[in-house]
Amino acid sequence: MRVETIGDATLYLGDCMEILPSLERVAAVITDPPYGISFAAQPTKWQRRAGQKPEAWDDAIALDINALRALGDVQIVWGGNYYDLPPTRGWLSWFKPDAPPSMANFELAWTNQDRNARQLSVSIGATNAERVGHPTQKPLALMRWCVEQAGSPSSIADFFMGSGTTGVAAVEVGARFIGIERELKYFDIACRRIEQAAKQGQLFAPASKAPEQLGLEAA
Template identity: 30%
Template sequence: MPIERRTIGPATLVLGDALDVLTDLAPGSVGAVLTDPPYCSGGNVRDRAAATSAKYLHHSRRGAYPEFQGDTRDQRSFLAWSTLWMGRARRLVPAGGLLVVFSDWRQLPVTTDAVQCAGWVWRGIVPWDKTEASRPQLGRYRVQAEYAVWATNGSRILAGPVAPGVFRAPVPKVKHHIAGKPVELMAGLLGVMEGPVLDPFMGSGTVGVACVARGLPYIGIEVEPAYYEVACRRLEEAVKAASTVAPNAG
C-alpha cells in the first residue's frame, strides 16, 4: 500500500513499493511507462550485494547521494521481479501503449526476456551514448552506452511523430541520484508517448521533470524516502518554472 501520495501540478508522486502501488492503479489509467529500475549489475566483477555507492561511484564521491534499494538481486530473481512489475504495469496501459525501461549491457539480455515474459511485444533497443566523457578503461573499449528497451502492449499503429533511435548526451555534471540520467534524454524518449506517463522507479524524479517540460501528466513511485523527497522538491521547482514561463509563451 502507498505510504504517502502528493500531487504537484500535473504530477502524482507516491512513496511505496512499486509492486504494491501498481496493484492500486486502475487498468488503462496510464498512457505509457518510462522508467529506470535498479539494474542489479556487477555480479561478475563486484559484490552484487555491496552498497550502491560502492558499486557505482568512485571512492571519492561516496556519501554524495543516498543509497537506493533493490539492487542486490541475482539474474534469476531479477528476471522474476522484473516480470512481476512489468506484468502489473502492462494492465495499466491501453492497447498499443509503450514501455521503455533502461538497462546496462550486463542485464540487457535478461531485461528483454522479462519484457516478453510479462506479455509486452518487444520492439527494439534505443542506445544512450554517454559520449567520450564516460570513464575510460585502459586497453579496453569505453563502457559508453546504456540501453532503453522498448515494447508495446500488443500492436501499435504506424502513426504520429518519430523519435530518434539513438540519443547522445553526457552524464549530468550535477546529479540528484547515484544513477542519475539527463533530463533531455528522458524528454527525447517521451516524444512518442501519450500521458499520463508511469514511472514505477522514480528515483530523483528526472522522468517527472521531463514530463513537466513536455506538458504530460506524470505518476511516479519511489520506495526510498530520501529520494522521494528529492523528487518532490525537483517537481515543485519544475512546475513553478513552467508556470512562470507559460504566461509569456504567447
C-alpha cells in the same frame, strides 16, 4: 505509504507492487528499474567525495516487471537487457561519449515499439550541473528524448522514480505523471524537483502520435 500531489503529478512513497492495483492505465510507462549490477553498492571516487554511501537497492533486478510495464500503452524500460522481456527491434540507446573505462559506453532501453532502434548521445559531464545525489540519475535531456520517442503522451508513469527526472520531463510537456519511489531521501528529492518544474510550467508543446505511428507491439 505517503502520497504527494503536485499539479498534475501524483507521487507515491512505497512499494510499486503494493500500489499498482490502485492505479489507472496510462499512455506510457517510462521507467528505469534496478539493473541488478550492484552499481550503487560501489560508489565511484567522485561519488564518495560527494558523500555517497554504498546502497543495496540495485543488487537485484525488480520482480514482476511485466505487470508494471503492462499498465502503459507505450512501454520504455531502461536496463531492459537485464530482464526477460519479449523480443523487440525498437531498442533505445544512450551513448556516453565521455564514459570512463570502468563504465559502459552506452545503456539500452527495451520498448514495445516495432520500429527502428534509436540512439541519443549525451555526455556524462554535461549533466553535472543537474545532479542531485542519486547514483544512477539519468540526464534530463535523455528522459525528455524518451518522452518524445513515446509520442509525447498525455500521461506517464515511472515505477522506479528515483530523483524524479522522468517526472520533470513529463511536467515540461504538460503530461500527467504518476511516480513511485520507495527510498525516502530520493522521494523527497523527486518532490522538490517536480515542484520546481511545475512552478516553471510547461516548456515544450506536446506532439502526440497515433499508436500505429509509434509501431506498438501487442506484447
